[in-house]
Amino acid sequence: MIGVLFADASAVAGQYVLAAVRRSVSVTQAQPISRSALRSIAPAVVVAIDVPEEWGADLFEWLSAQPRKLVLFGRVPSALARDLNYETVDWPAELEADSRSEAAPSREARESHAVVRYTHLVEALGGQTWDRPFERFDFTDEWNNLGYGRIRHDGSIWAVAQAGQVASDAELASVHVAGGRRFSYAALWDADAASVLWINRPVGPCDSFEWRIVENFLSGYRAQALPCQPVLSEIPWGFDAAITSRLDCDESVEAARPLWQAYQRLGVPFTLAVHTQNLIRPEEHAILWELLVDQGQGAVLSHTATHAPNWGGSYEAALEEGRQSAQALQIVTGNPVRYAVSPFHQSPPYALRALADAGYEGCVGGIIRNDPEFVLARGGALAGLPEGFVGHSQQCMLHGDCMLAVGDPLAVFKRAFDLAYDTQTLFGYLDHPFSPRYQYGWPDEAARIEAHEQFIEYIRSRAQMPVFMTEAGALDFLKFKSQTQVIEEDGGFRVLVPTGMAAPYSLGVEFRGAYEQVESGERLQ
Template identity: 70%
Template sequence: MIGVLFPDPAAEAGQYVLAAMRRSVSASQAQAISRGTLRDVELDLLVAVDAPDGWSADLIAWLIARPRKLVVFGHMPLALADYLRYQAADLPAGLAAASRGASAPSGEARESAAAVRYGALAQTLGGQQWHRPFERFDFTDEWNNLGYGAIRCDGSIWSVGQAVQVPAEVELAAVVVNGERQFSYAALWDVGASSVLWFNRAVGPCDSFEWRMVEQFVSGHRPDTLPCQPVLSELPWGYDAAITSRLDCDEDIESARPLWQAYQRLGVPFTLAVHTQNLTRAEQHGILRELLADRQQGAVLSHTATHAPNWGGSYDTALAEGRQSAELLEAVTGVPVRYAVSPFHQSPPYALQGLADGGYDGCIGGIIRNDPEFLTARGGALAGLPAGFVGHSQQCMLHGDCMLKEGDPLAVFKQAFDYAYATNTLFGYLDHPFSERYAYGWQDEAARIDAHERLIAYIRSKVRKPLFLHEEAALDFLRFRSLTQIVEVDGAFRVVTPSNEKTLPLALGVEYRGAHMQVEAGKAL
């Protein structure tokens, strides 16, 4: 089991970190623990979130007692910092301004001057020499098509903590401004018989592809000498990439038909998320029924009843939006709706609770502009929400407005997939059907279809065995994975899948001690 340790002032960050760990190792294998538990429980993997200076002695004693793994997010307690030769100072005065990105013009991207730059040591944990801006936009000041959230410089849980310097040989990543190194962002120490992984942020990299390094640390780092914890893969077993996509029908549904026909030619499943005010026009109904005639290749999700910002601003309106939309869609198609897509990708916690209470099994959203807690590196259960309700962050918006004017127009979308592929992440992207009012930056339907076809061709050229899924199948898999439990009995780990869930056509994979294997329910790893 992995213990997640945090003081009450850090409870918000602690709960998000706990949820992130559970999305990787299952709910049964990550538990919030008290400080006293360090003395009483046989615990070999620990995550400490903004631990106070007064906890140093307990952490050092725990770390050196026997070979163990410690992850530290945010504040490093003073004596532990001395033990690790870690020196902290106040953040540079100009960092706050450097952390913000400008609004992106059509056809261009904008990035903050401040960024995280990974070095060669990142390869130890399955990383690469990534460049990750603090803030990045591909469409105005709303969307980051590369998928990750914002690193702030404002004292919040999403902020970088201190200007830290660690020995060069342990530094995984540094903060740079305009390419010039400022201070350390992440580090990996081998201390005696134990190892320590640190990120300079209270929530760590829980909102980014960088979370892969945390998974690799707990599941496979020094497997011959240190304890390891199995990680459930976000990719179904037997595939080296998984991809899902959809059209959000804000103003029209039927105009999605040409793109749907292109996806049929390509053999790629298709999803429509429907704003149900479109259903007042009977001519918009046929494509939904046709799409759902083959449930393996087509899916329909809710995109709310009125497309209100922030789901109408309250739990009650979110509950009503979700229920009305589901009822209307089922009346038209005869098929129950179990998943929703947030309007404007705004996904406040009260709205998610309203959806869960309204009978939904999950929601898609996530955008760098707001609700940072919904930008999760892995899909699955969310902090503060009941088991069985899942979220999936999909911030990659394939719009004409986001096609680059210079160089390869699809370069950003290819990079977004490359990040997902390198980190075993389920990749999701979206577009919108044309309406009489708005073409979403596309010159015409032919140009849009060509861009979609070229992105799919790129994906197929990069990987050996990609799996294309419609959104319902993707979320069903994430939900099944979220309800799966890893249990440890007599020193052996077993994977227990939910017996009351419908049988899925996809198998789970698990990573443990450097090996990737198919889950065989109940069998020891």
């Protein structure tokens, strides 16, 4: 078991981190623990979230009873800082301003001056020498097509926690401002029978591809000497990449047909998320019927009834948006709708609760501009939501407005897929059908189709065994994964898949440096 440790003052961050850890290791293998449990239960692996200064001695005592692994997010208590050779320094005066990015002009990207820069030492945890800006935009001040959230310097749970320095032989990443190194962001310390992974943020990297280094630390780091925990892969077994895409039908449905025909030629599944006011026009119906009988290669999701910002602004409005949309889609297609896509990708907590209460099984959203808790490194169960409801973040918007004017127009999208591929992340991207009012920055349909074809060609050249999934198929897999349980017994582990639930794809599990197919009930070696 992984003990997830946080005080009441850090309960919000603690619940988000607990949910993130569970999305990797299953709900049974990550449990919240009290301060006293460090002595009474003494789990071999602990994730500690922004713990108070006075808890440092307890953590130090627990860590000394080796073998141990500690993941430490946020502040470093002085009792640990002395042993880890961590020294506090002053905040850079310019950090607040430099943590913010300008809005992106059309066909350009913008990034903050403040950036997290990784060293080659992160390769020990399967990472790379990444540069991760505090904030980044590819479309106005809304979308980051590379998928991660924002780091702040405002005292929030999404901010860097403290300025400090670690020794160069332990530093995995540091914060650079205007090209100069300022303070440490991540570190890895090893003792004879203990290791500590620290990230300078209360929520850690739960909203970023960087979560991969946490998974690798838990599942395989120093496997011969230290405890490890199985991690369930977000990529189905037998594949090295998983991709889902869709068109959000804000103003038209039938206009999706030319791109759908191109996807059919490419053998790639197609998904439409439908704003159901479009269904007032009967000419918009035919493509939905055809899509749903396309031999499992098509899916239809809800995109709300009125496309209201923030789902209408309240639980009650969101509940009605979800109900009306589901009813309209079932009347037109004869099929129930199980999943939703948030308008503008805005996914406030009350809207997610309303969707669960309306009978939906999950939601797609996530955007750097708002609702940071729904920018998810891994899809699956959500903090504060009931079992059976899942979420998935997809912030990669394949629009003409986001194609670069200088250099390779698709460079950002290729980078987005590369990050997902390298970190074993289920990758999703989106576009919109044309309407008489708006073409989303594309000069014409032929140019749009060519860009989509080139992007799919790149994905197939980068991955050896990619699987392209409908949006519903991807969410079905995440739901199946979220209900899979890892059970610890007799010093080993078993993985139990949910019974009575069709498995859309097989699961893979990473443990002690090995990757193998999940065979329900069999003991992991």
